[in-house]
Every structure is written in C-alpha cells, then in structure tokens.
Amino acid sequence: MEKKISRRSFLKISGTVGTGAAVGLSTSTSKTKAAVRTEPKRIERIPSVCEQCFWRCGIIATVEDGKLVNIEGNPLHPNNRGKICARGNAGVALVYEKDRLKGPMIRVGERGSGKWREVSWNEALDYTAEKLLAVTKKYGVEANGLFAHGASGYFATDLYSFLGSPNSAAPSFAQCKGSRDVGYELTYGENMGSPERLDLANAKVITLIGSALGENIHTGQIIDFTDGLANGAKVIAVDPRFSTAASKAKWWLPIKPGTDTALVLAWINEIINKKGYDETFVRNSTTGFSELTDHVKEFTPEWAEKITEIPANVIRETAKAMMDAKPAVLVHPGRHVAWYGNDVQRARAVAILSAILGIWGQKGGYFLKSEFPASYNALDIPAAPIPKRQRVDGAGYRFPLASTEEGLTQELVKATLSQKPYPIKSWMVFGQNIFNSIPAKRDTRKAIDNLDFYVVVDVRPTEPTWYADVILPEDTYLERYDTLMTVTGWYKQYVSLRQPVIKRVHNTKPGWWIAKELGKRLGLSAYYPYNDYEDVIKYQLKDSGISFTKLKRDGVITFPAKPFLEPGESYQFKTSDKKVHLYSKELKDLGFDPIPVYEPVNDPGKGYFRLVYGLMPVHSHGKTESNPWLNTLISEPHLWINEIIGKSMGLKNDEEVIVENQDGIRSDKIKILMTPGMRHDAVFLPHGFGGNDRGLLDYTKRNISDNNLISKYTVDPISGGTGLRVNFVRLIKDEQPLSPTVEVSMTGVSAKKISGVKQEEDQNKTFNIQPKKKASAIKEGC
Amino acid sequence: MSKYAMVIDMDRCIACHACEVACRSHYDVPVPYYRNWVHDLRPEGVYPDIKKVSYVGLCNHCDDAPCVKACPTGATYKRKDGVVVVDKDLCIGCGLCIEACPYGARYIDPVKEKVDKCDFCIDRVEQGVEPACVATCIASARIFGDIDDPNSKVSQLIANGAQPNVSSKVNVGPNIYYLDSHNHFPVVQAAFPPKVPNMPTPQKMWTKVLRPLFWLAIGGSFLGQLAAFSTQLFKGESDIKE
Structure with missing residues (x-):
C-alpha cells in the first residue's frame, strides 16, 4: 500500500x-x-x-x-x-511580522511627531555619519553615547570603541546579571557566565532564590531541571510568588521581599553550626572561614524568622536538606538580580553558601569551564584608541567593580539628562528597548530632548523608536550572520554559527554591515578590512582546525569538556591566592562589608504593595509582544494579588484596576489575578508588555508596562547595578484607592484584623483564613 | 497493528507552550485557532497546599469517537492505527463534528472552510519521526507511542497510572493519558470535564448539510460534485488500509 x-x-x-x-x-x-x-x-x-x-x-x-x-x-x-x-x-x-521596520527612514516632522520619510541606505548612513561627526566636532567624540544589546550589538559596541567614545552601555549588566557576576567574581574569581554552568540534571537538591526558572525559558536549563525533577531532585523555591518553580518544589518559601540575604545568612549559620559544610573543601580551597563563622553567629534561624517570615523550623529543615545532599546541591546563582541595589552582597551570600557546600566542579553542582581546544585568528586591525575622557557612567571608578565592557545604562541616561560631567549629545540605540529596560523611563524620555542626534537600529519598532531622528532597520536573526558563539562552561563545549536562512524580506541590513558602513563614513575604514562577514568567520576559523563548511552544514561543532573535578583534585581559583574568598579583603579595602550583612527593607505602608515583576514563558523581555503567534497565547499581563487581600478590597478575578505607584504614576487598566500563591504585601506584574507607544504599533493599546511603574530605583554602590524592586503601588478602582481590610501572614501563622477598619461579621469564614499553625509553612507531598 | 496514544506527564510539564507554537508552525494554524493547547489555571488551594496547574490538551483520538459518527460525509474517520483524521476533500465544513467533540479539539479554518484538528502528525509518525509537539517539548512531558506494544513507554506509563480525561457521564475511549503524582489531574478534570457530545439532529442536518448542498445544486454543479464526491469517498476509504 x-x-x-x-x-x-x-x-x-x-x-x-x-x-x-x-x-x-x-x-x-x-x-x-x-x-x-x-x-x-x-x-x-x-x-x-x-x-x-x-x-x-x-x-x-x-x-x-x-x-x-x-x-x-x-x-x-x-x-x-x-x-x-x-x-x-x-x-x-x-x-513576516507586519509591524517590522522595513526600510531606512529620516525624521521630517518634530521629534516624536511620528513623521519620517523613506530614504536609501546611502542617504541614511551619510546623514547619520554627518550628525555623529558634527557632535564629535562640537563636543568631542565622547559626547556620542551608545545603548546596545543582543548578538549584533557587539558590532555597535566595537564601532564606538574604534571611534574612541567610552560611553556605551548594555542593560545586561546593570538591569540584569551584573551584580551576580561581581559577587561571584569576588568570591570565586570567575562568574557563572551565560549559559550558567549548572548541573541541574544531577542535583539532589535545587535551591532557587527568586529564580524564574520555568518561566524564563532557558532551554538547556529547563531540559536539565525537568530531568533533575524526574531523577528525584527536591526543590527549595524562595519566592514571594507561587512560581512555576515553586509548583515543582518540595518547599515553597514565600519570603518577605527584600529579605533573602537574611535567609541565606541563617542557612549558612545553621550549616556551620551543624557542621554540615564540606570540611575538606573549606579547609583546602577557601579563606576566611573563621571570620565567616564569627560573622554569622548571631544570624540564627530564629533571627531570620522575624525578618523573612519564614519559620525557623523551615529554615532548619531546608538547610538540612542541603547539607544531606551536598555536594549535589544546585544553589542557583540567579540571573536577573537587579532587585534592591545591594545585590552584590546577596550574590556574595549565595556564592558563599554554595562554596561551603563544596559544589564547585561537582556532579549536581557547578560545572567547570573547560579549555577550548581551538583558537581563532584575530582580524588584523589597529588597536582601538584609548578614550581621552573618563566614561560618564562611573563604571570602574564611582562604581568600582562595574563592568567597563557592559557599562551602566541608567548612569548614561543620568549624564545625558544633566549633561555632566560632560555633554552627551548623541545616542545610538541598537537592539534595545531603553524605555522598557532602564528604570525611570521619564528620565530616559527627557534625556532625549538634550540630544542633537538620536538614531535607532532595530528589527521592529519599540516605544523609543518613536523619537528617532534616523531609523536603521536591522535584519532579523534569520537573515544575517553574527559573531561566532563559543561556549566552554557546559557538559560539552561547542561553537555555533548564526547564518542567514532566508534572503532578507525587506530593505534591511545586518548589524555588522550597518556598523561597517557607518565606520567607513566615520573615517574608520582600517577597522573594517572586509566586505562580507562570512569572510571574517572563515578567516577566524582558518587555522583553528574547525571546518567552516561543516559548521555551516551542522550549525554547531562540539568538543569534549571537563565539567567536573576528579576525586581529590583541587581547583586553582582565579583569585589572588587561588582560593575562594568567603571573606573578601577586596571589598574591605574598597570600604564595603567583607562578609554580607542583611540590610533591612522598608515596608510598603498602608494600602500599598511592593511591586515585583518577572517573565512569562512565551515572551522575551519587550521584544516578542507583537509576534502574532505569541501574542495569541498571552496578549496582556495579569496583576497577581493575594486572594484574601484582593477579596477584602472587594475585587473579583479578571476585574480591571489602575495601578498607581508612590510617585503618583499610573498604569492603564490591568486585569487582576487573585491567588493564594501571592504574598499579601506584594503584587506581581509580568514584564515586557505595552508602553505608551503612540500609533506606532497595532498591538500596544494600553500602558500596562511594569517598567512604567518603576520610576524609583536604587543603585548598588559596588557594581552600579540598579535595584528595581523598591517601588510600592496601590490599586485604584472607580478613582478610589483600595485598601485591604485584613492582614494576612503568608506562612499561615496569623491573620489579624486591622483595628479601626469596619469589618464584615463573617470575614474569617469568607476568606478561609488559616488557623494558627506554624508547621503549615512546609509544603509537603510534592 | 499499532494503536497510537499520548501520555502527558504533568509532573514534568512547565506550561511553556512550545508545543502549541510548534503545532501552529507545522500546520499553518491561523490565529486564534489551535490544534493543541495549554490552558493555564490560576494557582489555587489553601496555603501551603497550593497547586498551579495547566491543562495540556489535543484531540483524544477516541475509540468511540463522536466526531466520526457526527460527520455526514465520511470526511472524519478513524484509521486502523487509531488516529482520527479529516479528509479535507470530503469535508464540507458543516461543523457538526465540532459540536460532537467532548474536548473542543476541532475548528473550522476560516480561509479553507474545512475542519482541522490534531492528526498525531501521522505523516511524520509514518516516517519514524515524533509528532512536532513531542519533538519540541523542552520538559519531555509528552510521550507518544503504541499502546498495543506492552513494552512501549506509553504502555508502561499507563500501567503506572496515567489516566484519560473521562467522567461518569462521558467516556468515549480517549487515547490521551495524564500522568500525575501531585493530585493535579483532578483539578484539570474539574475545570475541563469532557463535554457530553452534541450529536446531529435532523434539524441540524437540514440547516448545516442538506440546505447548503441544495444551494450548490441550484448553482448547477450538483451532479459533478456528487460524482467527485463518490470517487473521492472510495479513494479515501482505500487509503486508510495499510
């Protein structure tokens, strides 16, 4: 047949x-x-x-x-x-998205009027170069600022370094993982990289502190996480929200937001007290253990209970689970850690916890980086000039441990706003939604008014595109080459190739080409000795033993790795004395706490909730909202609020409210989701949805962006990373602010009525408030 | 002979919706319709016993499929390997099968005006390749296989307690099974119980099938249609034999 x-x-x-x-x-x-x-x-x-x-x-x-x-x-x-x-x-x-940027454009109306004319690439590039040179001539080359992100953003970062401007910044540091990287480098001498070097599949206990694992779909990690679960891994999920990870957890610890460092210090206290740490590793590979022991003496589980609202017995039980499972305890370092502006110290605490459990280079712990067996030819181009002026964002001096490669976006905005320490007069925004990633978007918007010139390079328009003087539309990742992608910190090493899979659909260009063509017009031809980036990759690989043809055919070439230490093998850490720094002399010398200290957080105040945010599995930051296949899955975010609190304010599920922050900044109407899986003192709003776009896009009809409400932020004095979870919001319905009429304790301990507020007789019954029961905090049976 | 089935491992699923989009891509399913779905439920319960549950669904390829019975033209039929398919050439888009389906697994493509639904990616399966939703599943939460083979993984998972979504009122022999060790499946069953099949009545046959056909005849092509219809009907029948 x-x-x-x-x-x-x-x-x-x-x-x-x-x-x-x-x-x-x-x-x-x-x-x-x-x-x-x-x-x-x-x-x-x-x-x-x-x-x-x-x-x-x-x-x-x-x-x-x-x-x-x-x-x-x-x-x-x-x-x-x-x-x-x-x-x-x-x-x-x-x-094939209809809202894509389809050809280069130059603004004709007022800035922000939404009027452009379509131009040729030549005209757009000539005009851009002319404007950048005019700024350079008048204010110096450093007056040109760059915000870049994504794989092709490297081309723009290179262009600005060739130009001699030190003022480029990426949100991947200050608004994401910067403080984590600094905390781990201070402790281990190296950071966890991307993809993070985590052996989730073999872990017996997985400790997630505010990690969105499961909602941030990092594919390899999810494969390993779910394999780990199937292998019987027990998850400790520390999160004010009942996340996907919490739904897979044996223990959900609905911690009071901002108190994570207290919890981690109490875990360290308990593990040291019970001698549950890895004695051999601590003795041979760390320094500062006695200082650490003294330091955490007072940070008992009882001490932490009062701060974190996690019962002491739960802290003990989870500490015991980690001790018993060590070294197969995957203490996740987190990724987006820009929470409170003291995040380096929290990352340090997490790094110290993982160190005393001895998980470095162990199955179920952290992978080692391997030695990549090939080296690539470097292009024969001049060295980039050393900038004549210090960078305006303070990376490397005001913020001593901030990355000078990635920079500090919010500080570049501030400098543009104040025009200090020296003028910043042009911006290039390359593949980044600066209104949705950098806090205090009103400052970002105002700073644009100080610019002589503002150019946007992107695939699809976002809110900041609206104000652009020139729009240079980039190819999608499916239409272009990018730099080689080499990963060494994984169970296998690999190099993978991004290559065009189709001919470009619109009059767009790849990032490498845009940078090169601008470079030529800026007098930087010596840095661009090629016409086609494919030739660059071929040249890089020529003597590496890696076949370009094979790489092009298979997309990836793998090499064996050595992710684990041999039994008895000791590791030479990349710190000054080759040891893990439980006590950081480096921080002490810079005037910071050498061992992390818990810094108290403010309470939201009556009627207010702390605004926390996070990802949804079907969207990436602010860049997929307009994708019709993804928008149909989740087209708008729901504001999560505790069910008892929400009911006490007379709310119903899916009802729309306006959210107003401490500065009086309001959202448009947002639907609410009431659940027992949300702490009483915080609300959660998924990240990456609509801003104030004026007619640019069809899909953004309402201002329901979390970043719109993040008008206030703190800055980590060590890394320059921003603290974004410091905003408090209240809910407005029919122009009236709502206020809860009950108090709830997440851990089931108590739920007392607020005096002076008129109560319904049957409130306890209606809201199903739990009886006083301490042990109930442990989530059994999962 | 094979009998195909799928197990959804709810312990592994993280509700990432990759399966939904892979299916849309493979079959050009127009937004907002779908051949498979992940319905996320609000986290509910009483602390600390809270459940965050998602309903992962698709055509159940029922043994006693109401859609097959409801179809007036024979376009929807059950293959010998258990897969319920729609022959697009025979489908007249009357939608009677949609009303009959207890699981909401069918839709009418507004452009093609034909009914569409999951066919277990039978074209792929016959080439020895997993269905698209299974292939892309990051959590390996979808397991596809032959339940006539007692050694297959699906057979073993069913032996280990994977259950179909049936109720005391509706049990038409579905072949999608749910594995769950955290009492999540009862939440799905409570929120999405199988609907009692809404079978065609003479009134519906008249308004949805016969009357449209009558107008076609007025259009002058009735005889031609009938001839083509009969030929295709026979071809369609013979195609399913292995």
Whole structure:
C-alpha cells in the first residue's frame, strides 16, 4: 500500500531524521493538503542560532522556495538538544511580522511627531555619519553615547570603541546579571557566565532564590531541571510568588521581599553550626572561614524568622536538606538580580553558601569551564584608541567593580539628562528597548530632548523608536550572520554559527554591515578590512582546525569538556591566592562589608504593595509582544494579588484596576489575578508588555508596562547595578484607592484584623483564613 | 497493528507552550485557532497546599469517537492505527463534528472552510519521526507511542497510572493519558470535564448539510460534485488500509 505523505510534512520531517543543510525536491502527493502543485518546490533545511532571547539555542530552519516555513531545534546542539521553546518556534512569525521596520527612514516632522520619510541606505548612513561627526566636532567624540544589546550589538559596541567614545552601555549588566557576576567574581574569581554552568540534571537538591526558572525559558536549563525533577531532585523555591518553580518544589518559601540575604545568612549559620559544610573543601580551597563563622553567629534561624517570615523550623529543615545532599546541591546563582541595589552582597551570600557546600566542579553542582581546544585568528586591525575622557557612567571608578565592557545604562541616561560631567549629545540605540529596560523611563524620555542626534537600529519598532531622528532597520536573526558563539562552561563545549536562512524580506541590513558602513563614513575604514562577514568567520576559523563548511552544514561543532573535578583534585581559583574568598579583603579595602550583612527593607505602608515583576514563558523581555503567534497565547499581563487581600478590597478575578505607584504614576487598566500563591504585601506584574507607544504599533493599546511603574530605583554602590524592586503601588478602582481590610501572614501563622477598619461579621469564614499553625509553612507531598 | 496514544506527564510539564507554537508552525494554524493547547489555571488551594496547574490538551483520538459518527460525509474517520483524521476533500465544513467533540479539539479554518484538528502528525509518525509537539517539548512531558506494544513507554506509563480525561457521564475511549503524582489531574478534570457530545439532529442536518448542498445544486454543479464526491469517498476509504 502506498504511504501518503504531504509535501509540507515531508519537508518538515526530512531534517529531523538527519540534520544539516539538506536540499530536497518534493511534489505534493497528498490530497489532504489543499495545494496540489505542478512544479516541484525547492526545500532547504539550514541550521542557525536563535535570538528570540539571549540563550542562543541551535535551530534548523525549513525554507520552501525561499520562504521560511518552520523552525525546530537542532538535535546536534548540546544546549537545547533538538528542542526549542514557544518563542523559538515563533521565529517564523517574526520574519513576516507586519509591524517590522522595513526600510531606512529620516525624521521630517518634530521629534516624536511620528513623521519620517523613506530614504536609501546611502542617504541614511551619510546623514547619520554627518550628525555623529558634527557632535564629535562640537563636543568631542565622547559626547556620542551608545545603548546596545543582543548578538549584533557587539558590532555597535566595537564601532564606538574604534571611534574612541567610552560611553556605551548594555542593560545586561546593570538591569540584569551584573551584580551576580561581581559577587561571584569576588568570591570565586570567575562568574557563572551565560549559559550558567549548572548541573541541574544531577542535583539532589535545587535551591532557587527568586529564580524564574520555568518561566524564563532557558532551554538547556529547563531540559536539565525537568530531568533533575524526574531523577528525584527536591526543590527549595524562595519566592514571594507561587512560581512555576515553586509548583515543582518540595518547599515553597514565600519570603518577605527584600529579605533573602537574611535567609541565606541563617542557612549558612545553621550549616556551620551543624557542621554540615564540606570540611575538606573549606579547609583546602577557601579563606576566611573563621571570620565567616564569627560573622554569622548571631544570624540564627530564629533571627531570620522575624525578618523573612519564614519559620525557623523551615529554615532548619531546608538547610538540612542541603547539607544531606551536598555536594549535589544546585544553589542557583540567579540571573536577573537587579532587585534592591545591594545585590552584590546577596550574590556574595549565595556564592558563599554554595562554596561551603563544596559544589564547585561537582556532579549536581557547578560545572567547570573547560579549555577550548581551538583558537581563532584575530582580524588584523589597529588597536582601538584609548578614550581621552573618563566614561560618564562611573563604571570602574564611582562604581568600582562595574563592568567597563557592559557599562551602566541608567548612569548614561543620568549624564545625558544633566549633561555632566560632560555633554552627551548623541545616542545610538541598537537592539534595545531603553524605555522598557532602564528604570525611570521619564528620565530616559527627557534625556532625549538634550540630544542633537538620536538614531535607532532595530528589527521592529519599540516605544523609543518613536523619537528617532534616523531609523536603521536591522535584519532579523534569520537573515544575517553574527559573531561566532563559543561556549566552554557546559557538559560539552561547542561553537555555533548564526547564518542567514532566508534572503532578507525587506530593505534591511545586518548589524555588522550597518556598523561597517557607518565606520567607513566615520573615517574608520582600517577597522573594517572586509566586505562580507562570512569572510571574517572563515578567516577566524582558518587555522583553528574547525571546518567552516561543516559548521555551516551542522550549525554547531562540539568538543569534549571537563565539567567536573576528579576525586581529590583541587581547583586553582582565579583569585589572588587561588582560593575562594568567603571573606573578601577586596571589598574591605574598597570600604564595603567583607562578609554580607542583611540590610533591612522598608515596608510598603498602608494600602500599598511592593511591586515585583518577572517573565512569562512565551515572551522575551519587550521584544516578542507583537509576534502574532505569541501574542495569541498571552496578549496582556495579569496583576497577581493575594486572594484574601484582593477579596477584602472587594475585587473579583479578571476585574480591571489602575495601578498607581508612590510617585503618583499610573498604569492603564490591568486585569487582576487573585491567588493564594501571592504574598499579601506584594503584587506581581509580568514584564515586557505595552508602553505608551503612540500609533506606532497595532498591538500596544494600553500602558500596562511594569517598567512604567518603576520610576524609583536604587543603585548598588559596588557594581552600579540598579535595584528595581523598591517601588510600592496601590490599586485604584472607580478613582478610589483600595485598601485591604485584613492582614494576612503568608506562612499561615496569623491573620489579624486591622483595628479601626469596619469589618464584615463573617470575614474569617469568607476568606478561609488559616488557623494558627506554624508547621503549615512546609509544603509537603510534592 | 499499532494503536497510537499520548501520555502527558504533568509532573514534568512547565506550561511553556512550545508545543502549541510548534503545532501552529507545522500546520499553518491561523490565529486564534489551535490544534493543541495549554490552558493555564490560576494557582489555587489553601496555603501551603497550593497547586498551579495547566491543562495540556489535543484531540483524544477516541475509540468511540463522536466526531466520526457526527460527520455526514465520511470526511472524519478513524484509521486502523487509531488516529482520527479529516479528509479535507470530503469535508464540507458543516461543523457538526465540532459540536460532537467532548474536548473542543476541532475548528473550522476560516480561509479553507474545512475542519482541522490534531492528526498525531501521522505523516511524520509514518516516517519514524515524533509528532512536532513531542519533538519540541523542552520538559519531555509528552510521550507518544503504541499502546498495543506492552513494552512501549506509553504502555508502561499507563500501567503506572496515567489516566484519560473521562467522567461518569462521558467516556468515549480517549487515547490521551495524564500522568500525575501531585493530585493535579483532578483539578484539570474539574475545570475541563469532557463535554457530553452534541450529536446531529435532523434539524441540524437540514440547516448545516442538506440546505447548503441544495444551494450548490441550484448553482448547477450538483451532479459533478456528487460524482467527485463518490470517487473521492472510495479513494479515501482505500487509503486508510495499510
């Protein structure tokens, strides 16, 4: 019997059987498919690397007669192992998204009037270069500021360093993982990198402190996390919200927001008191253990209970779970850690906890970085000039341990706003939504008024695009080459290649080309001795032993790694004395606490809630909201609020409220989600949804952005990282602020009525408030 | 002979929705319709026993499929390997099968005006490749296989307690099973019980099938349609034989 197979299914199947850039011809034989064609279709399967987020999974694109029809995971890629998330699958819809930037444009109306004219690339680039040179001539080259993000953002960062301006910044540091990296470098001499070097699959206990693992879909980590769960890993989820990770946890610790350092210090206290630490590792590979022991003496679980509202017995029980499972305890370092502006010290506390458990280079703990077996040729270009003036963001001096590679976005905004210490007169925003990533967006908006010139390079328009003087539309990641992506801190090492899988759909250009062409017009031709980036990659690989042809065909080339230490092997840490610094002399010398101290946080005050935020699994930051395949899954965020509190304010699920912060800044109407899975003193708003775009985009109808409400922030004095969880909000309905009429304790301890507020008789009954029961804080049975 | 089924491991699923988008991509499913779905429920319960549950669903490829019975043209039929499919050439888009389905697994493609639904990616399966939703599942929460083979993983998981979504009122032999060790499945069953099949009545047959056909006849092509219809009907029948 003849087997039926449709043309479309065939092309989608073929590469799953064997990967690679296979080209096949097929005609439709299936009558179950609508289109019966007379001419065969050209079907190509091309591997590349995803950029729907920064995780960079290997993908295989199926292209039918030049049209992208499907994307799937590349089974050869050791990170995502043939799987991709919703966003990765939806890359197809990104390419053909109607709201994309489709050609270069120069503004003709007032800035912010939304009037541009379409121009040629030559005209757009000439004009941009002319404006940047004018700023340079008048104010000095340092007056040109850059915000860059994403894989192609490196080209812009390079361009600005060739130009001689030190003022470039990326949100990946100050608004994301910067403080974590600094905390780990201070402790271990190296950071956890990206992808983080975590052996989740073999962990017996997984400790997640405010980690959105499961809602931030970092594919390789989710594969390992769910394998770990299936292998019996017990999860400790510390989160004011009942997250996806909490739903998989044995212990959900609904901690009072901002008190995590107290919890970690109490865990360290308990582990040291019970001698549950790794004695050999502590003796051989760390310094400062006696100082640490003295330091944490007073930080008992009882002390932490009062601060964190996590019962002492739960702190003891979870500490015991970690001690018993060590070294297979995966203490997750977190990723977005820009919470309170003292985040380096919290990251230090987490790093110290993981150190005394001895998990470095152990199965179920942290992977080691391996030595990459190949080296790439460097392009023969001049060294970048040393900038004549100090950077305006204070990285490296006002914030002594801030990254001078990634910089501090919010400080660049502040300097532009104040025009101090010296004028910043132009901005290039490259692949970044500066209104949705940098806090206090009103400052960002105002700073634009101080600019002589403002150019945006992006794939699709975002709110800041609206004010651009010039728009340079970039290819999607499916239409361009980017730099080689090399990963050494994983169970296998690999290099993967992003390459175009289709011809560009619109009049767009790749980031490397835009940087090169601007560079040439800025007198920097010596830095760009190539016409095609493919030639650069070929040259880089020429003497490396890595075949470009094979890399292009397979998308990734893997090498063995050495992720674990041999038994008895000691590790030379990359600190001054090759040891882990439990006590940091470096911090002491800079005038900071050498061992982390808990700093109390303010309470929101009556009627207010702390605003916390996070990711949804189907969206990436602010960049996927307009993707129709993703927007149909989640088109708007719901504000999470504790059920008892919400009911006491007379609210119903899906009812719309306005959210107003301490500065009187309001959202548009947001639907609420009431749940017992949210702490009583905080509300949660998913990140990445609409701002105030004026007519630019169809999908953003309402101002429901979390960042709109983050008008206040703190700055970590060590790293310069921002603290974004310091805003308090209240809910407004019918122009009246709502106030809870009950008090709730998350850990089931008590729920007392607020005196002076009129109470309903049957309130306890209605709200199902728990009886006083301490042990109830432990989430059993999962 | 094979009999295909799928197990959803609720302990592993993290509700990332990758399966939904992979399916949309593979079959050009127009927004807002879907062939498979993940419905996220609000976290509920009483602290500390809170549950955050998602309902992962698709066509159940029922043994006693109401959609097959409801279909007036034979377009919806059950293959010998258990897969319920729609022959697009025979489908007249009347939608009677949609009303009959207890799981809401079918939709009418507004452009093609034909009913569409999950077919277990049978084209892929026949090539030895997993269904698209299974292949992309990051959490490995979807397990596809042959329940006639007692050694298959699906058979073993069913032996270990994976259960179908049936109720005391509705049990039409579904072949999607749910594995759950945290009492999450009862939450799904309570929120999404199988609907009592709404089978065609003579009135519905008239308004949705016969009357449209009558107008087609007025259009002058009735005989041609009938001839094509009969031919395709036979072809369609023979195709399902292995």
